[in-house]
Amino acid sequence: MKKLALLICLGTFSNLLYGQQNVSFREGAIVSPQVNEDCSVTFRVKAPYAESVSVHGDWAAGNGVGQMALDADSVWTYTTPALPSEMYTYRIVIDGVAGLDPTNPFTKRDVGFVSSVFFVSGGCADYYQVHDVPHGSVSTVWYPSEQLGMSRRMSIYTPPMYGQEKERAYPVLYLLHGSGGDENAWVELGNVARIMDNLIAEGKAEPMIVVMPNGNPGKQAAPGETSENLSYKPALTNLLPGSYKNGRYEMAFPEIVGFVDRNYRTIPDKAHRALAGLSMGGFHTLYIAANYPGWFDYMGLFSAGLDMTNVDTAQPAYQNLDGKLKILQHEGYKLFWIAIGNEDFLYKANRDFLKRLDSLEFGYEYHESARGHLWANWRQYLLQFAPRLFK
């Protein structure tokens, strides 16, 4: 009876019908992934009838691909080389069908891909994991946008002391996602709450509020969180009506700042506001900052979408960028931080933009990392950028 209860308690009766190997919390289950002491990682999948099984992940070694080998127990196995500390996502491809690692219950969604996830500790990934330090809160919050004509959703991190020190006001970092992302992206893939909790606990970053809005102005919220429900599939922003490079999001941005200043204990001035974004969010950061000089003392462009060839300069938001940058320069700011990976498809666009800034004598700091257009870089950029703020 006890065993029966154990089985049925799973909640979904028909789970009983699933393959036993998928029950990661039962004894005797296959262990996968297994992060080894030397920082290599072993994957194991039981697939007795498969002809070919491989693992595809976002690490650099072997381009992230590993062909798995079959052992005598019908378990396919592959071990990576030692991997640098990071959060990694991966999928298992069995006879041409890509899916999760059946024994790993932890997943992340990136645009339309759901992947399995693991951490290699001992470096930057230590900041992406939970430690016994005071924890902040993450909330999903809806704000009314008059300019975009709808309620819109954002994620807001408040630091650990926000709930206790109730008279204290905080600076705010506005943190923007890329094409295909949404208000969940920095929380889920960026591990923002862990990064901020850990940096604050070590005294490396000032306690701050982090606001992560939805950057698709034609949409209210992430896929599954709007009244379209599951018929709105995750998609790149250029496929979302009314969302792509039309300047509406950038021009409406003060609504978000106003809502946050009205509803949270912020220090509502330029010296206590930062704005940063990845990819499309870096493009947004540039144009929000350019159109609203005097609003932000700190700006961060992470692998920014600075390919200007397809920007409609007839849009008010995008008109006369050089002139707007001159005004921004005149207003003054403390940090304009640009980071890009040397394998990023936007590398040349970013280097060209630096020349443009040089010609304007517009001050910036430039950080060049390895690798490409990856969440690994964006987490690491945040880890470098956040400690620079509000000091």
Place this chain on the structure above:
Amino acid sequence: MKKLALLICLGTFSNLLYGQQNVSFREGAIVSPQVNEDCSVTFRVKAPYAESVSVHGDWAAGNGVGQMALDADSVWTYTTPALPSEMYTYRIVIDGVAGLDPTNPFTKRDVGFVSSVFFVSGGCADYYQVHDVPHGSVSTVWYPSEQLGMSRRMSIYTPPMYGQEKERAYPVLYLLHGSGGDENAWVELGNVARIMDNLIAEGKAEPMIVVMPNGNPGKQAAPGETSENLSYKPALTNLLPGSYKNGRYEMAFPEIVGFVDRNYRTIPDKAHRALAGLSMGGFHTLYIAANYPGWFDYMGLFSAGLDMTNVDTAQPAYQNLDGKLKILQHEGYKLFWIAIGNEDFLYKANRDFLKRLDSLEFGYEYHESARGHLWANWRQYLLQFAPRLFK
């Protein structure tokens, strides 16, 4: 170049290496699941090298199992009978390996199982989806537990007007998860925010705060959200040290109520507090209510774990239940609501408990539904219970 950008913008470069059929947001992709006009549902999976493909879900028809048939394009297909309105989870089993539906980007985790998800509208599932109504907020919040000796995480829903009507105070529903669940379970699988938003918008439920604590007293938070990080795998509560039926959670419960009353605009009295839980959370509800008479006017036991044969009645929390129920009866309450499915493995235990209440002349309302120990029932119970509160 534009196409290259489109591909690379996905964020994870190695996603390019995955099977094309998994890219649900690209044109020409396979559509699965497809909810048909007659409420049947069609699943399609491209698996050219498979020998056997089936779908396993939590609907009743055919016990939730469908053998898929191969068509000329290497696509396996199966169509269910017409399904009642609900949120359904399912997995695809290809040659014995269970996984997600490759073309469905929407997933839910239940204990250690990650499944694909869809809705059949036209009934109760309309409450589980997002509509154009005012939306409340959901926050993850950490509270200090002196009695359990740790910071612990909970999820808190605040109703849509909470942010605007800043002088108004609200009643609170404390909503508890089952064995294997955590503070995310009611949010993710229970769709609490949508249910409450929709009931409040229709005027069917009073605006209320819903507090969803973690019911495993040996743990701080859900798997992946503690300092054990991914080494703490989802598990049934009886496998979590210090968590199973030891009375510690029940006795420490006033800490949660105190934290909520101090940090939220609540109406801090019995008439404005409700307590309900599913399965193990129903057991918790019974014993919290019994040990703290005068705290809650409304109690709900959803498929409650009322098998008393393995309860250690030497524990203070579990001593003298009949005597405690007499006191609870004397203190008075407005609703003691018990619901169970007639196929639930806990059906007999619940019916036996009703007899015990009858012998005590302890008043209750009893609701018997179809089916078993399922989230479908727990969502529907909440849909019936929440409108009864605070009126």
